[in-house]
Amino acid sequence: MFDGIGRRVVSMWFPRLASDRVLRAHPVAGPFALVLRQGNADRLHCLNAAAERQGLSRGMPLSDARAFCPDLLSRPADPARDVQFLQVLRRWATRYCPWVGLDGEAGLVLDITGAAHLFGGEGAMLADMRQRLARAGLAVRLGLGDTRGAAWALAHYGEGPAAPGAGLAALRDLPVAALRLEAETTVALHRLGLRRIGDLAATARAPITRRFGPDVLRRLDAALGHVPEAITPETEPPHYGVRLTLPDPIGLQGDVMAGLARLLDQLCAKLKAQEAGARALTLTLRRVDQGAQDVEVRLARPARDPARILPLFERGVAGIDAGFGIDQLRLDATRVEPLPAEQASHVTCDRGDRLDDLISRLGTRIGLDNIQRFLPADSHIPERGFLIAPAAFSDPEGPWVSLRPRPLRLFPPEPIAGQGARPPHQFRWRRMRLTTARATGPERIAPEWWLEDEAWRSGLRDYWQVETAEGRRLWLFHTPQAPGWFVQGEFA
Numbered sequence: 456m457f458d459g460i461g462r463r464v465v466s467m468w469f470p471r472l473a474s475d476r477v478l479r480a481h482p483v484a485g486p487f488a489l490v491l492r493q494g495n496a497d498r499l500h501c502l503n504a505a506a507e508r509q510g511l512s513r514g515m516p517l518s519d520a521r522a523f524c525p526d527l528l529s530r531p532a533d534p535a536r537d538v539q540f541l542q543v544l545r546r547w548a549t550r551y552c553p554w555v556g557l558d559g560e561a562g563l564v565l566d567i568t569g570a571a572h573l574f575g576g577e578g579a580m581l582a583d584m585r586q587r588l589a590r591a592g593l594a595v596r597l598g599l600g601d602t603r604g605a606a607w608a609l610a611h612y613g614e615g616p617a618a619p620g621a622g623l624a625a626l627r628d629l630p631v632a633a634l635r636l637e638a639e640t641t642v643a644l645h646r647l648g649l650r651r652i653g654d655l656a657a658t659a660r661a662p663i664t665r666r667f668g669p670d671v672l673r674r675l676d677a678a679l680g681h682v683p684e685a686i687t688p689e690t691e692p693p694h695y696g697v698r699l700t701l702p703d704p705i706g707l708q709g710d711v712m713a714g715l716a717r718l719l720d721q722l723c724a725k726l727k728a729q730e731a732g733a734r735a736l737t738l739t740l741r742r743v744d745q746g747a748q749d750v751e752v753r754l755a756r757p758a759r760d761p762a763r764i765l766p767l768f769e770r771g772v773a774g775i776d777a778g779f780g781i782d783q784l785r786l787d788a789t790r791v792e793p794l795p796a797e798q799a800s801h802v803t804c805d806r807g808d809r810l811d812d813l814i815s816r817l818g819t820r821i822g823l824d825n826i827q828r829f830l831p832a833d834s835h836i837p838e839r840g841f842l843i844a845p846a847a848f849s850d851p852e853g854p855w856v857s858l859r860p861r862p863l864r865l866f867p868p869e870p871i872a873g874q875g876a877r878p879p880h881q882f883r884w885r886r887m888r889l890t891t892a893r894a895t896g897p898e899r900i901a902p903e904w905w906l907e908d909e910a911w912r913s914g915l916r917d918y919w920q921v922e923t924a925e926g927r928r929l930w931l932f933h934t935p936q937a938p939g940w941f942v943q944g945e946f947a
Contacts, residue, residue, distance in 0.1 A: 461619055463571065464686065466598040466606035467548065467563040467584070473501035473537045477530060479592045486524050489532035490517050500532040504594070537561075544593075545689060551580060554688050562610070564603055566686045577616060600625060603686060604678030608633035608652075622679055627653035634674040640667060652678075693729050695788035697721045704743050704780020711740065711772050711781065712765070718786040719761040732757025732794030738768060740775055741783040748775050753823050755814035755847040757794040763812055767819055814846050823847040831855045836903055836911065837865060837943065859898055860920070862930045862944030868910075871931075873940035878919050878931055884942055889929075893922040897933070913937060920946070 469475065473489050486509050491500035497517040499506075509524040520527055537560070545563055548555045551574070554566035567580065574580040581597050588595045598610030600617040608626055609615060612633040617625035626633065629652050632641045644667075649655045652675070655663070660672055676682045697718045705711060715738060726732060734757055738750040750771035758764055775781075814826055828846040832839055840861070873879035878894045896919035902911035914936035921929045930944035 462566070462568050462601055463577070463619065464600060464603050464606040465551075465565040465567050465581070465584075466558060466600075466603070466610040467544075467565070468558075468596045468598070468607075468610040469541075469544075469561045469593060470596060471501055471503060471594050472541065472561040473532055473534075474503045475593045476537060476540045478503060483528055486511070486527045488517075488520065488527060488529050490529045491532040491534075499529075542689070546691075551584070554686055556686050556688050558607065562607075564606065564686050581616065602678055602680045603684045604634065604674065605680075607635060608678060623653070623656055626678060627651065627656075631655055634671070634678055636671060636674060640671060643667070644671075693725065693731075695722060695725055695731075695733070695791055696785065697725075698783065698785045700783050701781070704782045706777035706780050708769075708772055708775075711775070711777075711784070712769065714784045715768055715772070715786065716761065716765055718784060719765055722786055722788060723759040723761050723764075726759040726788065726791070726794070727796075730793065730795050731791045732759045733764070733788040733790070734792050735788070735790035736764070737787050737789050738771070739785040739787070740777075740781045741785070742778045743780050743782050744778055746778065750775065751789075753815070753818060753847070754811070755818065755823065756808075756811040757792040758811075759794060763808075767815055770819055818847060834903070835900060836908075837861065837900075838908075838910070839903075839906075860946070863947045865944045868932070868941035868943045871940050871942055873933075874938070876917070876933060876935070878921050878933075879940065882940070884929070887925070887927075889923040889925055889927060891921055892924045895920040900932075918943075 474487060477489065478487065483503070484505075486503065486506035488502045488506050488511065489500045490497045492498075499511060499513055499515045499517065499520055502511055502513065506520075506524065506527060509527075511520050511524060511527070517529065541557065541561065541563075545555050545557060548563055548565055552565050552567045552570040556564050558564040567577075571577045571580050574583055577599060581599060584597060585595065596610045596614050598606040598608065598613060598615070598617075600606040600609055601619065601622070605617060605626060608629050609617060612629045613625075630641075631644050631649060631652055631654075633652060634655075636644075644650070644655065649658060655671070655675060656679075663671055673682065677684045699714050699718055701714070705714070718738075722733070722736075733754065735751065735753045738752075739747055740750070741747045750768055752764070752767045752771065754764070754767075814823070817826055824845050824847075826846045827843050828849065828851065830842045830844055830849060830852055832842050834840050840857075869884065871879070871882045871884050873882055876897075878891050878896075881888065881890050883889070897917035898919075900916050900918060902908070902914065913934060916932040916934055918930060918932045921931050923929065928946035929942050930946065931940060931942055933940055
């Protein structure tokens with residue numbers, strides 16, 4: 456009888472993790488496979504049991520698989536989603552023990568030492584795992600042993616628990632591939648007649664080390680418990696959410712803001728501990744009739760100061776329908792960015808913070824994407840010399856570098872009457888008769904031939920700064936290849 460003192464490890468292997476994940480949402484009665492592009496061919500990545508019974512296997516080209524099984528249904532594989540799903544299973548497995556780590560691309564390893572008695576023993580725990588995973592539509596193979604290597608070997612090649620302290624007796628008849636060796640090493644051991652772990656354990660160690668290096672015997676010793684092998688649990692990412700449940704429902708805006716202030720203090724303390732700041736927050740108000748309403752706030756810059764964030768919720772909270780009362784408030788930071796701590800001093804300037812607060816306040820009314828700023832662009836073409844970007848998602852850049860002054864207002868070229876290569880003495884523009892008092896130029900600008908811009912396909916432009924007697928300061932250009940004059944901008 457196991458006394459609970461020795462180490463016990465469970466290995467969970469999901470042989471059809473990817474296909475089971477997809478079939479949980481979209482069940483298929485017949486053969487099914489996920490396909491992954493490898494090189495110039497589509498190959499089977501993961502199959503369900505029906506496809507395996509048809510003789511299909513992982514790595515087979517999709518064209519050959521359809522020739523063997525015309526009824527095969529396929530979908531593109533998504534390895535990133537599979538990794539996320541395995542993380543979900545890892546968090547679920549912590550219900551059995553706190554030490555749960557990933558084991559390859561489709562497996563988990565659990566250190567259940569001292570935890571089996573909470574489920575009625577090891578057999579009852581394994582049965583509970585199988586039952587719950589089968590109910591979720593997941594195929595699983597379980598191995599239980601004194602070491603991580605033994606549990607992995609039993610899950611992949613033995614399927615079952617090993618008695619405490621069994622050691623080599625539980626692994627003797629398993630193939631050497633159960634030691635997690637490379638395929639080339641396994642084939643070489645087979646050629647020497649070492650097909651099972653018992654055969655390898657009975658062989659002299661020095662010749663094996665000289666021929667294969669220390670890795671083979673290290674794997675054997677790890678499986679037998681002669682050398683330690685750690686199980687590293689995955690760290691949980693910080694959760695930026697707080698909740699306040701009220702004994703009596705509330706409905707006044709002031710009461711909601713008071714509860715929100717308490718939640719903000721707690722949330723900002725979590726953010727400060729992680730040196731992070733919130734860019735987007737969601738306040739969920741649950742009513743007594745089980746209805747819920749959300750108030751979302753987006754910030755121009757990461758922040759964790761409750762005094763700066765709280766006023767941004769006033770407009771949204773004022774529009775909430777409390778119904779028969781609100782009995783729960785939940786505040787989540789849905790988007791978090793790094794915000795390292797800064798050294799405060801008497802020379803610290805908060806002008807940037809005040810501008811960010813202004814952008815955030817305006818953004819709650821008209822949307823952050825509608826508050827924009829101009830940024831310089833590396834182009835000598837006037838229309839391409841700047842970019843327009845949301846102010847909340849871009850940083851202001853340094854002074855604009857220009858060899859010649861540019862107009863304050865820039866608009867599409869507007870034709871005017873004029874002849875010759877110099878600006879006309881008198882011309883009409885926007886129903887105004889203007890007289891040229893002073894002209895500076897020309898500044899010749901050539902088109903960027905590598906860009907598709909019909910407005911600049913006509914050729915060169917000679918730009919002039921024209922000061923009129925009426926007080927207008929205009930930016931005119933002349934096109935030598937097709938003589939004509941145009942107004943494109945106006946200076947301050």
